[in-house]
Amino acid sequence: MTEISLHKPYPAAEVAKWDYETDVAVIGFGATGACAAIEAATAGAKVMLFDRNSGSGGASALSGGEIYIGGNGGTDAQRAAGFEDRTEDFAAYLKAAGGPCADEAKCDLYARESLNHYEWLKAQGVPYRGNYLPGKVIEPTDDSTLIWSGSEQAEPFRSLAKPAPRGHVIQHMGWGGGRPLVDILEASARKLGVDIVVDARAVALIRDGDTICGVVMRIDNENRFIKANKGVVLATGGFVMNEDMRRRYCPETFKINSPIGDKDDGSGIELGIGAGGDAVHMEQFFTTCPWTIPEPQAYGVFVNEAGQRFINEDCYHGRVSRFAFDQLGRRVYLLLDMAHFDQPLELAGISIAGTGETWEEVEQELEMAAGTLSQTMAFYNKHAAEGKDPLFHKQQPILTPLDQGPFVALELNFEHSYFSFFTLGGLRTSTDGEVLDHTGAPVPGLYAAGRCTSGLPAWGHGYSSGMSLADCTFFGRQAGRKAASA
Numbered sequence: 001m002t003e004i005s006l007h008k009p010y011p012a013a014e015v016a017k018w019d020y021e022t023d024v025a026v027i028g029f030g031a032t033g034a035c036a037a038i039e040a041a042t043a044g045a046k047v048m049l050f051d052r053n054s055g056s057g058g059a060s061a062l063s064g065g066e067i068y069i070g071g072n073g074g075t076d077a078q079r080a081a082g083f084e085d086r087t088e089d090f091a092a093y094l095k096a097a098g099g100p101c102a103d104e105a106k107c108d109l110y111a112r113e114s115l116n117h118y119e120w121l122k123a124q125g126v127p128y129r130g131n132y133l134p135g136k137v138i139e140p141t142d143d144s145t146l147i148w149s150g151s152e153q154a155e156p157f158r159s160l161a162k163p164a165p166r167g168h169v170i171q172h173m174g175w176g177g178g179r180p181l182v183d184i185l186e187a188s189a190r191k192l193g194v195d196i197v198v199d200a201r202a203v204a205l206i207r208d209g210d211t212i213c214g215v216v217m218r219i220d221n222e223n224r225f226i227k228a229n230k231g232v233v234l235a236t237g238g239f240v241m242n243e244d245m246r247r248r249y250c251p252e253t254f255k256i257n258s259p260i261g262d263k264d265d266g267s268g269i270e271l272g273i274g275a276g277g278d279a280v281h282m283e284q285f286f287t288t289c290p291w292t293i294p295e296p297q298a299y300g301v302f303v304n305e306a307g308q309r310f311i312n313e314d315c316y317h318g319r320v321s322r323f324a325f326d327q328l329g330r331r332v333y334l335l336l337d338m339a340h341f342d343q344p345l346e347l348a349g350i351s352i353a354g355t356g357e358t359w360e361e362v363e364q365e366l367e368m369a370a371g372t373l374s375q376t377m378a379f380y381n382k383h384a385a386e387g388k389d390p391l392f393h394k395q396q397p398i399l400t401p402l403d404q405g406p407f408v409a410l411e412l413n414f415e416h417s418y419f420s421f422f423t424l425g426g427l428r429t430s431t432d433g434e435v436l437d438h439t440g441a442p443v444p445g446l447y448a449a450g451r452c453t454s455g456l457p458a459w460g461h462g463y464s465s466g467m468s469l470a471d472c473t474f475f476g477r478q479a480g481r482k483a484a485s486a
Helices: 031-042 076-080 087-101 104-123 178-191 243-249 251-255 267-274 317-325 359-365 373-384 467-484
Strands: 020-027 047-050 066-068 167-169 195-197 200-208 211-219 222-234 285-288 301-303 331-337 351-356 407-413 420-423 434-436 442-448
Touching: 020 031, 020 211, 020 467, 031 047, 031 178, 031 222, 031 467, 047 222, 066 467, 087 104, 104 467, 178 467, 200 222, 200 267, 222 267, 222 467, 243 251, 251 285, 267 442, 285 317, 301 373, 331 351, 351 359, 359 373, 359 407, 442 467
Parallel strands: 020 047, 020 222, 047 195, 211 442, 222 442
Antiparallel strands: 066 167, 200 211, 211 222, 285 420, 301 331, 331 407, 351 407, 434 442
16 A cells, blocks of 8 residues: 655545545635635635644734735725826836746736735725825734835835835734734635635645545544545645755755744645645745834944945845845844934844944944944945935935944844744746646646745745735635636
8 A cells, every 4th residue: 555645645546435525625724725715615616625723824824914915006095195006017026026036927917916806805804994104114003004015115126116015904903913814714715615624634645647636634643535526725834844844945044043834844845746746946035033124223224244234224124134144144233323223122132232432433342343334334424415325225215324423233143133034935836826847737636825835925035025915815816716617
């Protein structure tokens, strides 16, 4: 008898008895799985939705509930705030944010369909207050809707696409809107009659010839064989909680210590690879120390251990952190003057490493070579006073001289400061959520979406808040609809 394994599909001919039969089996009950189940059920398919936890959630429920939306002239919230967001600009930003890993077909499709997706979300019951919250924030602390959630106003993005705020946050007081978002999607799935099975762990796919036709689920400590007549949708999240996979594919992440995920153990990716799927961009990850962005800290200057700048500090906190991560050494410094200093939250693990009445004194306290940091700040202040940043093109009003002493250097240490992270690489999929093999051909009967795939948020240096939920909700729908039509 063939071994039951994540790494090789089980032959359908060896299944002695099917314990359950359905049209579409969805594995994973976060936002991705819920949206896939809703669309498959709406299309008339019988759907079973499995999760290894005792209820819905996943990484989606740990998020802020923010979805990246725009294009077609703008959402109601964008237009009310005076922003016109052309589809061409939205697509251009998505492609720039995806960098060398961008899936242009997915970017173009999402840009065209984003407003329709927004209306679909509202039709499921997702509420939006509709107002605009200006400034640089991590997440709204009230129930505001529209925020700047990426690097839209910063170079090089502002030169490639007309800036517009696109982060749309569920109406929810305070942080943590991901939980109520998943609750709403769960209610919609249940209303459609989706059969939900919890405390169920996927241990193998089942294949009949070339086609994935089911899945083996571990339920009540027994293997249960589920026949899926139309297909299986993987919605299992990334692999940030799997140290073996991280060492194999993304070893750089061991430089930092705060993974974000639920049961993101890469099992869906392993299932897909075992079935012949192609995994791409597995080295990519997102990281951030987000408490560096709220004003006034955003007016500061980042330098590495050699006292040199490496980024335009007005861009998204995740982009700043990802470039900081790339620097040699164990730490970077955020330089501020007293006009722009505010003590970061204790949770951030950011310490004061040096102070002084002059930047030369700060340089000495940090034990940097004479003329390094001090010359960096002399050059920066001279040009900032003229409204220029010839090295990195930081924009006003965040571009401002730091010349009102005393001065301070905050240390962000990769070992001790709070750098959260999650993986971005995963299965290669079509715009319809079909898992693709190395030749680009679909693996029959197998679909995937969300963080177990390489989707819209494919490049750690270009991530924007809301892209993951945009990707998993929209392409989860695509996968569910395509599976139901098989």
